[in-house]
Amino acid sequence: MWRYLCLATAAWALAPPKINLGDYLVQRAVQQQLNYMADLKNEPLGNWLKAFQDHAHLDSNSPRRFPGTYSAAFGQLNKPFQEYLVDMGTAEKEVVEIAVAPRRRLSARELANPFLAKQAMEVYDEVIDPKQVLKRLVTTADVMVDTWAFQFSELEKADQERVALERQIGGLPDAAMLRDAELAEGGETRTSWYTEDEPMPLYAFEC
Structure with a gap:
């Protein structure tokens, strides 16, 4: 009994983790939005999205935030x-x-002018509405579903064509099959080494 229990425990431990595609879809939608916000230089909203539910690890691992620098590993969403x-x-x-x-940097002469007002940092408040962020995520996820469905259907179609072609071709030809094919064609598949155009029937089988 203990043996079967140990085997069952080992099988459970070695079994691959279950993947929830809904979690993965939302994870990739968050990463897509982070990429958009980086392109638009919308740092406040990007920082808020990363901080929400502690998902900073979903951001790019590159300072330039290229599309391929966002981790595609499963299971990175912190909750369902x-x-x-x-x-x-x-x-x-x-x-x-x-x-x-300040939008414009002052020159050295302007900085030395005591009568010129110094430029100060512009400070303003920005309101972040989570409901609007949610709409963006849902819209992004919806587009990704359509994109994935198209790509998977194309992959399935290409794989079916490959399988059908392999069934028609059969196994790879061996030496005997190649010889039989040349005999069936009368051997006129070779040309003279000298003229490069004169057929030499079965020259490879001459003694």
Whole structure:
């Protein structure tokens, strides 16, 4: 009995983890939005999305945030996607203070002018509405579903064509099959080494 119990425990430990495609879809939608926000230089919203439910690890591992630098490993969403989306949809709005550097740098002469007003940081408040972020995520996930469905159907079609072609061709030809094919064609598949155009029937089988 203990032996079977140990075998069952070992099989359970070695079994591959179950993948929830809903979790993975939302995870990739979050990463897609992080990529959009990086392209648009929307740092406040990107930082908020990473901080929500502690998902900073979903961000790019490269300073330039190229599309291929976001980890595609499974199981990176910290909770089931249903709970994640519900929490985001019921979260309160947040006000984030944004500080922006002056748009124009003063020259050395302007900086030395005591009568010229010094440029100060521009500070303003930005309201982050989690419901709007949720709409973006759901829209992104919906587009990704359509994209994946198309790609998987194309892969399936290509694989079916490959299988059908392999069934028609059969096994790879061996030496005997190649010889029989040349005999069936009368051997006129070779040309003279000298003229490069004169057929030499069965030259390979002459003694």
